[in-house]
Amino acid sequence: MADVKKHDTPMVDDLKKGPWPSFADDIEEKGLSGKxxxxxxxxxxxxxxxxxxxxxKHGGIVGVFGYGGGVIGRYSDVPxxxxxxxxxxxxxxxxxxxxxxxxxxLRKLCDLWDHRGSGMTNFHGSTGDxxxxxxxxxxxxxxxxxxxxxxxxxxxxxxxxLRTPSCCVGKARCEYACIDTQEICYxxxxxxxxxxxxxxxxxxxxxxxxxxxxxxxxxxxxSCCSIIGTWRDDIRIDQDAVxxxxxxxxxxxxxxxxxxxxxxxxxxxxxxxxxxxxCMKMEDGELKINNRECxxxxxxxxxxxxxxxxxxxxxxxxxxxxxxxxxEGAQMSTLVIPFIKMEPPYxxxxxxxxxxxxxxxxxxxxxxxxxxxxxRKSLQEFLRIAELKPIPQMVKEPRSNPYVFWGEDEVExxxxxxxxxxxxxxxx
Amino acid sequence: MAVNKEELKQKILEFATxxxxxxxxxxxxxxxxxxxxxxxxxxxxxxxELVREGKLEFFSSGSTVMYGVPGFxxxxxxxxx
Ligand code: SF4
Ligand code: SF4
Numbered sequence: 001m002a003d004v005k006k007h008d009t010p011m012v013d014d015l016k017k018g019p020w021p022s023f024a025d026d027i028e029e030k031g032l033s034g035k036x037x038x039x040x041x042x043x044x045x046x047x048x049x050x051x052x053x054x055x056x057k058h059g060g061i062v063g064v065f066g067y068g069g070g071v072i073g074r075y076s077d078v079p080x081x082x083x084x085x086x087x088x089x090x091x092x093x094x095x096x097x098x099x100x101x102x103x104x105x106l107r108k109l110c111d112l113w114d115h116r117g118s119g120m121t122n123f124h125g126s127t128g129d130x131x132x133x134x135x136x137x138x139x140x141x142x143x144x145x146x147x148x149x150x151x152x153x154x155x156x157x158x159x160x161x162l163r164t165p166s167c168c169v170g171k172a173r174c175e176y177a178c179i180d181t182q183e184i185c186y187x188x189x190x191x192x193x194x195x196x197x198x199x200x201x202x203x204x205x206x207x208x209x210x211x212x213x214x215x216x217x218x219x220x221x222x223s224c225c226s227i228i229g230t231w232r233d234d235i236r237i238d239q240d241a242v243x244x245x246x247x248x249x250x251x252x253x254x255x256x257x258x259x260x261x262x263x264x265x266x267x268x269x270x271x272x273x274x275x276x277x278x279c280m281k282m283e284d285g286e287l288k289i290n291n292r293e294c295x296x297x298x299x300x301x302x303x304x305x306x307x308x309x310x311x312x313x314x315x316x317x318x319x320x321x322x323x324x325x326x327x328e329g330a331q332m333s334t335l336v337i338p339f340i341k342m343e344p345p346y347x348x349x350x351x352x353x354x355x356x357x358x359x360x361x362x363x364x365x366x367x368x369x370x371x372x373x374x375x376r377k378s379l380q381e382f383l384r385i386a387e388l389k390p391i392p393q394m395v396k397e398p399r400s401n402p403y404v405f406w407g408e409d410e411v412e413x414x415x416x417x418x419x420x421x422x423x424x425x426x427x428x
Numbered sequence: 429m430a431v432n433k434e435e436l437k438q439k440i441l442e443f444a445t446x447x448x449x450x451x452x453x454x455x456x457x458x459x460x461x462x463x464x465x466x467x468x469x470x471x472x473x474x475x476x477e478l479v480r481e482g483k484l485e486f487f488s489s490g491s492t493v494m495y496g497v498p499g500f501x502x503x504x505x506x507x508x509x
Pocket of ligand 1: 168174175176210211212214215217
């Protein structure tokens with residue numbers, strides 16, 4: 001066995017007793033195979049449990065030349081006890097669109113990381129990157145060289161940069177995809193290389209791309225700019241397939257809930273009554289949808305995928321301003337562009353992004369996310385700079401969130417109307 | 429108004445060096461003040477060029493990135509070693 005030293009870690013070992021596999025097992029196994037870093041990491045974790053405080057320091061001028069992101073410096077504050085993790089920097093690696101790999105790539109990456117780092121990885125970070133955990137400062141440039149020259153990949157974003165854009169599997173595997181999420185993700189990554197690698201903004205900025213309103217990458221909850229595929233024509237209906245579902249010949253939800261007997265499929269109860277805008281009905285044995293009222297919730301399509309499909313006039317809905325912060329509550333993206341055609345080279349979309357960034361770079365405070373700036377300055381102001389027209393969909397319910405106000409120049413008589421004369425005609 | 433890039437770089441460097449005497453790390457927003465006529469993106473591009481030339485350096489906390497002037501203030505590396 002390799003010459004490594006395991007620390008005494010009773011509290012960490014306790015974590016192995018639960019019913020689920022524990023990271024403590026995995027890290028220890030890796031350590032005993034010859035990685036002292038892993039055992040030192042567990043040793044320091046034990047110390048942190050004992051002291052009830054972290055023994056990591058983070059930040060610093062670590063990085064690869066010319067890049068302001070992609071590496072997150074980390075140092076042990078008890079390096080004498082755990083010398084192998086005195087430096088323990090994290091490297092973020094830009095994942096391929098939709099996270100498609102072949103095993104050759106992954107093997108090579110693991111070999112590289114075993115050689116130059118702790119061998120520990122996190123697939124994937126919440127932004128989407130492949131995360132390589134723990135290496136020394138002097139290994140950063142060699143790792144970067146190997147990644148870019150041998151593996152054909154690049155560092156991801158960190159810091160006040162554009163973060164690595166991410167997308168759902170899209171057209172590669174999913175018939176619901178209304179836009180080519182991978183192409184969009186790749187194009188944005190390439191177009192905004194400078195923003196991705198060098199600090200440009202008051203804080204982080206995230207793009208996420210989902211192919212349809214099922215929103216598998218949770219763009220609406222986690223990105224400053226959410227791009228979500230949609231359609232503006234009618235849901236395609238195959239009436240024969242609808243009948244096949246009703247007759248029990250096709251399994252609802254593609255059989256996803258078939259581990260329990262839910263009884264015969266009831267289209268009224270399971271689809272029509274659950275449509276949030278109540279825009280479906282059966283008429284003369286045919287399913288009818290009032291598409292004008294459909295809010296693209298995807299429920300009916302998810303339930304009867306062989307009978308219903310998104311329309312063919314497809315594009316994206318753009319929403320802005322989500323964040324999932326630690327201190328204040330989470331915030332979802334707000335709809336700003338109900339429909340935009342998303343076709344290469346995406347000029348219309350990029351024009352919009354330019355306007356938004358310019359405003360945010362100018363007005364945003366240090367460490368203020370776009371969503372917070374919109375809240376502080378009002379959606380109205382945001383729409384003005386983005387040159388968008390306010391529309392009813394931006395208001396959740398009348399009067400409950402009056403984001404959109406009238407300006408003085410938009411009201412007859414401005415603010416100088418004679419209130420007395422008005423009151424003479426209308427009781428208060 | 430478009431600004432001459434070399435002049436802007438000079439202004440940023442002077443501004444940052446002056447500031448670094450009492451505050452060694454600054455946000456990109458602080459650097460905007462080096463030339464109020466320059467657009468944020470122009471400042472960003474100029475500052476990044478200065479980093480490439482080794483006259484400024486990045487300081488990253490992981491969640492944000494700041495700029496520093498080499499030689500001013502402790503680098504975290506030194507502070508931790
Ligand atoms: S978001 Fe829609 S298109 Fe993308 S993988 Fe999920 S269901 Fe498919
Ligand atoms: S997608 Fe949703 S809102 Fe539209 S018709 Fe189907 S269930 Fe109704």
